[in-house]
Amino acid sequence: MATVGLKLVTLALKDENGKIITGADKGLSENGLLPVTTQMWGTKTANITNIQAAGTIQYGNNVGVFVSTPKGAPQVALDFNNLPFEVTQKLVGRVKDPTTGAWIESGKHPSVALLIESQSIDRLHRVFYGFGNGTLTQASANNGTDTNAETMATDALTYQALSTPEFGGEMLAMYSDVSKEFDEEKMKAQVFAGYTPTSTVVPGAGTTQSTSGAAPQQ
DSSP states (O other), X not given: OOEEEEEEEEEEEEOTTSOBOOSTTTSSSTTSOEEOOGGGTOEEEEEEEOSSOOOEEEEETTEEEEXXXXXXOOEEEEEESOOXXXXXXXXXXXXXXXXXXXXXXXXXXXXXXXEEEEEXXXXXXXXXXXXXXXXXXXXXXXOOOOSSSOOOOOEEEEEEEOOOGGGTTOSOEEEETTSTTOOHHHHHHHHSTTOOOOEEEXXXXXXXXXXXXXXXXX
């Protein structure tokens, strides 16, 4: 199915047991889910690569007889316009110094679940890419002087997907409302293990949004 646009990206931190972390202090919101809505200026790109690896033809009796296919190792190049500062620090594995408020590298990257929503080319259907486990890294932060125009440095992060038990050990699950079995709440429960519908407090946005039923404002 051809897709068009980037509708919404949703993130959650997960604990050592593979369940989402709830509460705005340790997690990203009260119910753990952070939809990157237009109050945060949204997401510019979520480019997925290495979904499937090309196979290697194996030969016998002078002919190709089968294809040895390694597993893919999906990565997502994400570019957010304006993630809340402390959310970014949590996602990439920094911890706060309670004395000075500094966020310092911990040497560990937390497990992050990621759900990307696009649309069919006729915009009649929703298409989702779900990653139940992975890590985010911030490779660089480019700062430059303003001239007659502003020089903006957005939040560019790289997501590396890992095995997800809820996907049978695979790294990626795809969903669409074209499938008659599609259920948004069941999808969220599979991608964001431990998820229960409730109200989500969006850090830095000054709003409370429901994640049950209808999609959040984007």
